Amino acid sequence: MTDNNVTNILMAGVGGQGTLLASEILSEVLMQAGYDVKKAEVHGMAQRGGSVVSHVRFGKKVFSSIIPEGEVDVLFGFELLETYRYLPLVKELGAVVVNNLKIAPPSVALGKRDYPTDVAAKLKELVANVHVVDGLQLAEQAGNSRTVNTVLLGALSNTLEPTHEQWIAAIKSLVPERFLDVNLKAFELGRQVC
Amino acid sequence: MQKTILSGNEAFARAAYEAGVTVASAYPGTPSTEILENITQYERIDASWAPNEKVALEVGIGASIGGARTIVTMKHVGVNVAADPLFTFSYTGVRGGMVLVVADDPEMHSSQDEQDSRHYARFAKVPMFEPADSQEALDFTRLAFEVSEQFDAPIMVRSTTRISHSKSIVELGEPLMELPETGLVRDPSKFVMLPGNARIRHPLVEKRLEEMSEWACTQGFNRIEAGDGKLGIITSGVAYQYAREVFPDADILKLGLVYPLPKQMIRDFAARFDTLYVIEELDPFIEEQVKAMGINVIGKEKVPICGELSPGRLRQAFDLNPPNLPPIKEDLPPRPPNMCPGCPHRGVFHALNRLKAYVTGDIGCYTLGFMPPLSAMDTCICMGASIGNATGLSKVLNEEDRKKVVAVIGDSTFLHTGINGLMDMVYNKSTATVLILDNSTTGMTGRQDNPSTGFTLDGQLADQVDLEALCRALGVKHVETVDPAQMDTTRKVIKEAMERPEVSVVITRRPCVLIKHENVVEDLPPLYVKTDKCVACKACLTIGCPAIEWETGKDGSKGNCKVDRLLCNGCQVCMQLCKFDAFGVCDD
Ligand code: SF4
Ligand code: SF4
Numbered sequence: 001m002t003d004n005n006v007t008n009i010l011m012a013g014v015g016g017q018g019t020l021l022a023s024e025i026l027s028e029v030l031m032q033a034g035y036d037v038k039k040a041e042v043h044g045m046a047q048r049g050g051s052v053v054s055h056v057r058f059g060k061k062v063f064s065s066i067i068p069e070g071e072v073d074v075l076f077g078f079e080l081l082e083t084y085r086y087l088p089l090v091k092e093l094g095a096v097v098v099n100n101l102k103i104a105p106p107s108v109a110l111g112k113r114d115y116p117t118d119v120a121a122k123l124k125e126l127v128a129n130v131h132v133v134d135g136l137q138l139a140e141q142a143g144n145s146r147t148v149n150t151v152l153l154g155a156l157s158n159t160l161e162p163t164h165e166q167w168i169a170a171i172k173s174l175v176p177e178r179f180l181d182v183n184l185k186a187f188e189l190g191r192q193v194c
Numbered sequence: 195m196q197k198t199i200l201s202g203n204e205a206f207a208r209a210a211y212e213a214g215v216t217v218a219s220a221y222p223g224t225p226s227t228e229i230l231e232n233i234t235q236y237e238r239i240d241a242s243w244a245p246n247e248k249v250a251l252e253v254g255i256g257a258s259i260g261g262a263r264t265i266v267t268m269k270h271v272g273v274n275v276a277a278d279p280l281f282t283f284s285y286t287g288v289r290g291g292m293v294l295v296v297a298d299d300p301e302m303h304s305s306q307d308e309q310d311s312r313h314y315a316r317f318a319k320v321p322m323f324e325p326a327d328s329q330e331a332l333d334f335t336r337l338a339f340e341v342s343e344q345f346d347a348p349i350m351v352r353s354t355t356r357i358s359h360s361k362s363i364v365e366l367g368e369p370l371m372e373l374p375e376t377g378l379v380r381d382p383s384k385f386v387m388l389p390g391n392a393r394i395r396h397p398l399v400e401k402r403l404e405e406m407s408e409w410a411c412t413q414g415f416n417r418i419e420a421g422d423g424k425l426g427i428i429t430s431g432v433a434y435q436y437a438r439e440v441f442p443d444a445d446i447l448k449l450g451l452v453y454p455l456p457k458q459m460i461r462d463f464a465a466r467f468d469t470l471y472v473i474e475e476l477d478p479f480i481e482e483q484v485k486a487m488g489i490n491v492i493g494k495e496k497v498p499i500c501g502e503l504s505p506g507r508l509r510q511a512f513d514l515n516p517p518n519l520p521p522i523k524e525d526l527p528p529r530p531p532n533m534c535p536g537c538p539h540r541g542v543f544h545a546l547n548r549l550k551a552y553v554t555g556d557i558g559c560y561t562l563g564f565m566p567p568l569s570a571m572d573t574c575i576c577m578g579a580s581i582g583n584a585t586g587l588s589k590v591l592n593e594e595d596r597k598k599v600v601a602v603i604g605d606s607t608f609l610h611t612g613i614n615g616l617m618d619m620v621y622n623k624s625t626a627t628v629l630i631l632d633n634s635t636t637g638m639t640g641r642q643d644n645p646s647t648g649f650t651l652d653g654q655l656a657d658q659v660d661l662e663a664l665c666r667a668l669g670v671k672h673v674e675t676v677d678p679a680q681m682d683t684t685r686k687v688i689k690e691a692m693e694r695p696e697v698s699v700v701i702t703r704r705p706c707v708l709i710k711h712e713n714v715v716e717d718l719p720p721l722y723v724k725t726d727k728c729v730a731c732k733a734c735l736t737i738g739c740p741a742i743e744w745e746t747g748k749d750g751s752k753g754n755c756k757v758d759r760l761l762c763n764g765c766q767v768c769m770q771l772c773k774f775d776a777f778g779v780c781d782d
């Protein structure tokens with residue numbers, strides 16, 4: 001396997017969950033920290049509640065914006081089932097940061113299929129390094145249920161190089177003024193969990 | 195110069211600005227849409243949505259004839275629509291530089307086929323650049339305007355989903371300060387393509403390609419990256435990134451101009467290797483041309499022809515380190531896209547399903563009406579095809595079956611190319627029924643405006659096409675408008691239209707719940723299910739709304755459904771399906 005010291009973060013979630021903004025902030029902070037960064041969104045039919053993944057890669061020099069199979073360093077999940085779905089792409093010593101949230105896909109909502117049971121437990125069984133974050137609860141604590149993505153970024157931020165100040169600067173540059181305070185709060189709450 | 199992170203589409207827009215473009219036109223289409231949306235931030239560019247790609251290109255051609263630098267953008271299938279003017283524009287050449295950015299969609303993330311637009315470049319004899327990241331999207335596009343004027347040719351720039359929607363670091367350039375002079379210049383021998391004039395232009399087109407092929411051998415956009423000398427690879431676009439990732443030690447000839455090819459450069463490069471690969475996404479476009487030069491290369495024998503490439507797929511193709519086997523044994527429920535909660539199309543498809551209609555569909559959010567449980571779409575070919583398909587189908591059916599045929603098309607798609615089909619329907623006395631699903635926007639691509647919405651690309655008020663009057667003007671005698679949230683009426687009106695042995699148009703009008711403009715969508719309170727009244731008949735589940743979820747009963751109890759109040763938009767369509775009065779409206 002080629003190792004040119006590229007770090008790979010895969011964000012998995014459901015369309016409409018705000019994975020996009022989270023991956024923008026992440027890319028921004030990595031660029032500010034001096035890395036080459038590439039980011040790709042992979043989803044079908046633009047939106048509408050389907051499965052969405054964002055690839056973020058950084059290092060000295062990044063070629064492909066898509067992460068090769070089996071080379072994900074951190075799987076960053078916004079929803080349990082979607083996180084579980086992409087687990088096979090994670091490298092052996094990879095980590096998982098996952099939001100403790102279930103969103104039923106159509107077949108489950110219709111009562112035709114079951115949502116897999118105990119996903120968090122299964123993740124822990126398969127990967128040593130798993131952090132389960134109560135994103136919604138912390139987001140509500142921050143003052144807005146929509147800031148789950150920022151809470152999760154806070155949790156992720158501890159595992160990466162950029163400094164606290166660099167993170168704050170990136171959030172300030174990308175989050176609209178009127179949502180800034182609540183997002184900064186959400187970020188700090190997330191930072192305390194792992 | 196300033197460093198920033200841009201998507202490919204943002205970089206194309208920036209390039210247009212830096213190059214001094216003053217006119218931009220497009221029809222939205224994933225993955226090309228955001229180019230024009232980003233161009234609106236540059237005030238000196240007059241940017242607009244056209245009703246279809248052919249019109250967009252014709253606007254661009256006009257502006258070029260007037261001396262302006264212009265950009266036109268579209269997705270791959272849009273080029274099929276724009277092909278007619280494109281081929282002739284290749285003959286006339288330009289006055290102001292003109293660039294057509296076309297975004298292909300390998301893997302069909304959001305498309306109905308995965309055509310490789312490089313063939314169009316060759317077919318129309320239009321030179322084509324292919325960038326490999328956002329920096330090149332900016333640099334190549336900017337350069338393309340100069341090349342366009344230098345060689346008197348429109349230039350195509352090919353993107354793919356992975357270029358358009360990936361972000362990478364870009365160094366911005368200085369925008370051109372002095373804009374090209376515009377004005378009327380009469381030059382009929384160049385711009386009037388009567389046979390006599392066209393015959394004179396054709397040899398010039400051929401000569402231009404030959405000259406460019408030679409010139410391209412010495413230009414920086416085609417470059418050789420030295421490796422250990424054992425293995426040679428010819429590649430371009432995003433495939434270059436994957437090739438570099440997977441073969442870090444190979445010698446790589448990276449092509450920036452994929453048509454015409456730098457023949458001498460390829461010959462010299464090829465002569466140095468015993469094993470030479472061509473790694474390209476989709477078709478063997480470079481491979482076949484290189485083989486035709488008498489050079490032995492390995493390409494599609496190894497590299498997949500279908501779908502998007504990735505470093506993983508390349509490794510697999512070359513039997514290099516297969517990734518670890520997946521640890522998950524379970525079969526997980528898939529998560530396909532679905533129409534939004536409260537989507538105005540949902541009720542229409544429920545009615546069509548109940549009426550057992552044979553639905554010829556079209557391209558838009560409503561194509562998702564194909565998904566269960568609505569399952570009410572039987573064909574989907576291309577933009578605007580629904581109506582023509584319905585006409586053709588009815589021609590060969592008996593009277594009973596003919597009544598079942600319903601064409602379904604959105605407002606934007608109707609104006610794109612559906613309108614021609616309706617003209618034909620009336621003219622040739624078809625009996626089919628047409629539903630125009632008017633959600634007052636172009637929903638699928640992210641809610642762009644169109645001639646019927648009342649707004650322009652930059653949000654200015656515009657005159658609105660009156661769809662009812664338009665259909666009547668085409669000769670349709672039965673035009674009716676319904677609110678698709680009124681389920682009984684909608685079904686009744688569609689049923690009557692289907693029965694009628696004449697062309698009937700039903701316009702279902704209700705705005706998309708995600709519409710951009712304020713005060714268009716009513717803010718309705720969410721619903722809830724009174725669990726004591728729910729008898730578990732599951733009738734409401736047949737609407738397939740993501741906000742309604744079935745809760746299996748615990749310990750043998752019947753179970754009931756539940757509304758996710760965060761998702762519910764309060765359209766009350768489900769309420770009309772429940773015979774037991776189990777839905778209530780939240781009043782907090
Ligand atoms: S974007 Fe609008 S039209 Fe498309 S599915 Fe959602 S509500 Fe329906
Ligand atoms: S339609 Fe009414 S009674 Fe039937 S499952 Fe839905 S809420 Fe319950």
